[in-house]
Amino acid sequence: MSRRLSTRLSSRVSAALAPLAAAALAATVLGVTAEPAQARPDRAAAGGAGAAPRLGECGAGELCLWERGGFRGARHVYELSRIDIESCEPLPAGVTAASLANRTGRPVTVYQSRECAETAEFRTHPTGSWTPETAYHGRAFKVWEN
Known part of the structure; x- marks a missing residue:
């Protein structure tokens, strides 16, 4: 050739x-x-090598936070109907979030600080997002108006 x-x-x-x-x-x-x-x-x-993390259980209208990455460990569920919009919601003392699912229908900001201080790490997660590993341990959150 x-x-x-x-x-x-x-x-x-x-x-x-x-x-x-x-x-x-x-x-x-x-x-x-x-x-x-x-x-x-x-x-x-x-959950062997090459397997995508299994999504945790989280219903419509809920913010679900897990204490360990990969949607494992204790799960804390917050229903949109019981959350004050745009207010800082600290997690219970001693509890942190390492993975989360936002099914609230609104953006949610998760803060490293229990006071929602922007001097520590924070990140806003859009509605419908599933985050198997956060970059820091979340200690509080705010749900925003659309």
Whole structure:
């Protein structure tokens, strides 16, 4: 095969495979797999290497906070109907959040400080977000108007 034909063929193959490679890379980064959970019970049930974290239980209209990452440990549930909007809500003494699910329908800011001080770490989580690992231990939160 001539060098010119070989180069053309190589670039066409590369161009054709690029979208597949990008999809595979994205799936790997996001922990997505085409295998159904039943096909890999050892990883799905045990949370083994390569398994995406299993989402915790959290109902519509709730903010759910777990004491450990990966939606594990004690779960603390706050219903939107019982939360004062735009008020600092500290977690019980000695409790911190390492993972969370925001199903309130409103943005929620989680603070490292129990007083919702912006001098410590804080981050706003949009509605519908599931955060398996926070960058810091949350000790308070505010739910915002849309």
